Each structure stands twice: as C-alpha cells, then as structure tokens.
Amino acid sequence: MPVNKPIQILLIEPSLLIAEGLTSLLNKQQMRFQVSTTDNLDNIELQLSKGNWHLLIINPALIQYNPKTMQSLKNRFDKLQCIALVYSYFDERILAKFDETISIYDTQNTIASKLEKLISKQPKESSNNSQEVLSERETDVLKLLATGLSNKEIADKLHISIHTVISHRKNITQKTGIKSVSGLTIYAVVQKIISTESIQL
Amino acid sequence: MNKAMPQVFSPEHKLSKLIQHNSDLLFMLQHFNIHLPLQDKTIANICAAQNISEKLFITIANLYNNNSLSPVTDLPFTDANTLLLFLKNSHVFYSEELYPKILDTIEAMAKVNTHKEMVLVQKFFIDYFNEVTEHLAYENKIVFPYVLSLLKQIENPKAPNQSNSNYTVSEYKEHHNDIEEKLIDLKNLLIKYLPEQDDQTIRRKLFFKLSKLESDLAIHSNIEDLLLIPLVAKMENYLKDARK
Numbered sequence: 001m002p003v004n005k006p007i008q009i010l011l012i013e014p015s016l017l018i019a020e021g022l023t024s025l026l027n028k029q030q031m032r033f034q035v036s037t038t039d040n041l042d043n044i045e046l047q048l049s050k051g052n053w054h055l056l057i058i059n060p061a062l063i064q065y066n067p068k069t070m071q072s073l074k075n076r077f078d079k080l081q082c083i084a085l086v087y088s089y090f091d092e093r094i095l096a097k098f099d100e101t102i103s104i105y106d107t108q109n110t111i112a113s114k115l116e117k118l119i120s121k122q123p124k125e126s127s128n129n130s131q132e133v134l135s136e137r138e139t140d141v142l143k144l145l146a147t148g149l150s151n152k153e154i155a156d157k158l159h160i161s162i163h164t165v166i167s168h169r170k171n172i173t174q175k176t177g178i179k180s181v182s183g184l185t186i187y188a189v190v191q192k193i194i195s196t197e198s199i200q201l
Numbered sequence: 202m203n204k205a206m207p208q209v210f211s212p213e214h215k216l217s218k219l220i221q222h223n224s225d226l227l228f229m230l231q232h233f234n235i236h237l238p239l240q241d242k243t244i245a246n247i248c249a250a251q252n253i254s255e256k257l258f259i260t261i262a263n264l265y266n267n268n269s270l271s272p273v274t275d276l277p278f279t280d281a282n283t284l285l286l287f288l289k290n291s292h293v294f295y296s297e298e299l300y301p302k303i304l305d306t307i308e309a310m311a312k313v314n315t316h317k318e319m320v321l322v323q324k325f326f327i328d329y330f331n332e333v334t335e336h337l338a339y340e341n342k343i344v345f346p347y348v349l350s351l352l353k354q355i356e357n358p359k360a361p362n363q364s365n366s367n368y369t370v371s372e373y374k375e376h377h378n379d380i381e382e383k384l385i386d387l388k389n390l391l392i393k394y395l396p397e398q399d400d401q402t403i404r405r406k407l408f409f410k411l412s413k414l415e416s417d418l419a420i421h422s423n424i425e426d427l428l429l430i431p432l433v434a435k436m437e438n439y440l441k442d443a444r445k
Contacts, residue, residue, distance in 0.1 A: 036271060043272040046426060050270045177393065182328065183386030186321045190394045196317050 006034040146185040212245035
C-alpha cells in the first residue's frame with residue numbers, strides 16, 4: 001500500500017464520548033488514519049460499500065446477539081479487518097470472531113501498533129509490474145464475449161463452468177481496467193484479438 | 202488538497218473562498234441554482250437568500266469535499282423539496298451540458314484520429330449516453346413525483362392519497378445502477394489502449410471532461426443513496442404510522 005494514502009477506518013460505537021475519544025487519539029497519531037464514525041449497524045452495508053475501508057472497529061456488544069451480521073460483512077468485504085473495541089470483560093467466543101481486540105484502557109501506542117500490524121498483514125494492491133497480458137484462456141473468453149455471447153453460451157462453447165467464465169471475466173477486468181462488454185470489445189479490436197468485421201455495429 | 206481548507210464547512214464561511222480551494226463546488230452551485238458572482242457572501246447569507254437549509258447545504262458541500270460518507274438520517278421532510286430541485290438541476294446539467302460537450306469532443310477527436318477504433322468509441326459513448334438518459338428519465342418521471350406526493354400527504358394529511366401505485370423506495374434502490382462504470386472504461390481506453398494519431402491535445406481535453414463528469418456523478422449517486430433514500434424511507438414510515 002502506498003505510504004501517502006490514508007488508512008480508512010470505520011468506527012461503530014454507540015457512546016459518543018468513546019467514539020470521539022478514540023477518533024481524536026487516532027488523529028493525533030500524525031499517522032494516516034482517517035476515521036469515520038457511526039453509532040449503529042443500520043446502514044452498515046451501504047456505508048461499507050461506499051468507501052475503500054481498511055479497518056472496521058466495532059463495539060462487540062452491537063453484534064453479540066446477531067453474530068450473522070458480522071459473518072455476512074466478512075463474506076461480502078473480504079479484505080476488511082475487524083477489531084473489537086471492549087470496555088471490560090467480554091465473552092471469548094465472540095472476541096474470537098475478530099481479527100484484533102483493543103480495550104478502552106490501551107495506551108495510544110498500543111492501539112496504533114495493533115492497527116499498524118493489521119494493516120501490514122493486508123494483501124498489497126496489485127503492484128505496477130504485474131503481468132497485464134491476458135492468458136490464452138482469458139483471450140478465448142474475451143473473443144466470445146466481444147461477439148455478443150452470454151456467460152452461459154461461452155461456458156458451453158469452451159466446455160467450462162459458468163463460474164469459471166465469471167472468474168476469467170473478473171481477471172480480464174482487473175488486468176485491463178475495463179468492465180463493460182462494449183468497452184472490452186473495443187479493447188479486443190485494439191489488441192487485434194478480434195477484427196471489426198466479427199462484431200455487430 | 203490545500204491545508205487551509207476547513208475540515209468541515211460552517212455557515213460563517215465565505216463561499217467564494219471555499220471554491221478557490223475546490224473548484225468542483227462550482228458544479229454544486231449550478232445544481233443549487235446559485236449564480237456567480239458571489240461577492241463576500243457567507244454560506245448562511247446564500248442559504249437564506251435561496252431558501253436552502255444550512256444543514257442540507259453543508260451536508261452536500263461536505264460530500265463534494267469527500268468529508269463524509271455516512272447516511273444522513275436527520276434531515277427534515279421539507280428538505281425533500283430542495284433535494285429534488287438539486288437532483289433535477291443536475292440532470293439538466295448532465296443531459297444538456299456535460300454529455301453533449303463530451304460527445305462534441307469525441308467527434309472532434311474522430312476527425313483527427315481516423316483509426317477504426319474511434320468509430321467504436323463514438324458508438325460506445327452514444328449508447329452509454331442513451332442509457333444515462335433513460336436512467337435520468339426514470340428518476341424524473343417516477344421517483345421524483347413519488348417523493349413529492351409523499352411530501353404532499355405529510356403536509357396535508359386530509360387530502361386523498363393520489364398515488365394509488367404500490368411504489369416504494371426499495372424499488373428505487375434496486376433500479377439503481379452504477380452509471381459511472383462506462384466512463385471509467387472509456388478513460389482506460391484513452392490512457393492505455395486507443396491508438397494515437399495527432400490527437401494528444403484533444404485526447405487530454407476529453408480525459409479531463411470525463412473525469413469531471415465521473416466525479417460529479419459519483420457525488421450525485423452518493424446524494425441519492427445517503428440523503429434521498431434514507432429521507433424517503435423515513436417519510437414512508439411516518440405515513441405508515443399516521444395511517445394506523
């Protein structure tokens with residue numbers, strides 16, 4: 001992760017005092033934390049989908065009685081690391097679901113180093129020298145995609161599962177930066193993967 | 202971003218100074234129907250003159266500064282009027298100003314760059330423009346009148362309920378698609394792949410225009426998701442309780 005990018009933290013804490021206190025501690029770090037706060041779980045999925053969040057700090061009391069929320073968040077935002085913010089003793093089985101625990105009695109340095117540790121564990125964003133050349137199979141998929149076939153039709157034609165087609169498409173988009181079929185068609189023409197004659201104008 | 206930039210806007214801030222720091226706010230002024238020159242007017246002055254609530258103005262201005270991405274759930278119902286006006290003005294701005302200008306720029310680029318891919322780019326953008334027009338028309342014709350009808354019922358509970366449809370805001374949520382996506386595709390084609398032919402100046406121009414549009418559209422959909430949808434959901438709940 002580039003050093004100059006702030007680390008986006010979402011803090012979910014019902015106590016205003018605690019939320020403001022932790023936010024001001026993290027801002028003091030002169031580090032690269034950028035904290036947003038909310039006091040409940042109501043719009044949490046929407047909010048998480050809006051930004052590029054790295055860490056989620058949450059009071060475990062909020063999820064104690066609906067552990068499924070946590071699991072579904074983890075499934076949907078797989079890069080996100082979750083930290084429990086505890087006031088006092090808390091059931092170990094619940095804390096075990098989190099990647100880390102911070103206590104309101106932790107010092108500023110302890111908190112910062114715990115967060116830093118989690119950040120350094122995160123997978124690096126695709127580095128600049130990564131291969132952007134499409135694999136042979138990806139090129140096959142792109143060819144058929146550009147001629148107007150659906151995922152299902154491509155799967156049948158190449159004798160692969162629809163799931164595999166989708167995963168190839170994901171990789172193509174990641175490598176090219178282009179998501180729409182019409183955009184990918186232009187890419188395929190530029191790269192001479194298909195000719196203009198083979199597409200319907 | 203400039204360090205002198207206030208972290209959060211406040212009513213005493215002079216609007217002209219804020220625009221010096223973030224010129225994208227000029228788009229916001231258009232959407233609020235605020236005309237230049239601004240003289241030395243503060244946010245409070247301008248809001249009073251235009252009948253905009255300060256809170257709503259500042260909430261939206263913060264979105265332009267990327268300060269907050271939380272759903273705003275405490276707007277009063279009456280702000281729906283301003284919010285709709287803002288969104289409608291942005292629609293006009295997109296469909297009558299930004300999109301046609303981009304289309305002109307693409308056409309101008311196709312005059313110097315005669316590669317066959319340019320024809321595809323033109324078609325790509327025209328198709329995309331049509332999709333966007335359809336999306337905006339849906340909001341203008343279905344969503345906005347629905348919100349206004351809710352507001353009318355709240356203000357005048359004795360009036361008969363005119364909207365006999367079963368439309369709710371959750372349907373709007375589903376209809377919501379990501380209209381910036383193809384702009385990002387086009388930008389990548391311009392900077393990574395499209396073969397060149399004496400087109401660097403116009404290519405840069407096109408790229409900047411696409412970027413401006415993309416960032417305003419992103420804020421636009423944030424306003425819909427974080428402000429409008431929670432407010433309409435609140436209106437629906439209020440009316441449901443009132444009918445009990």
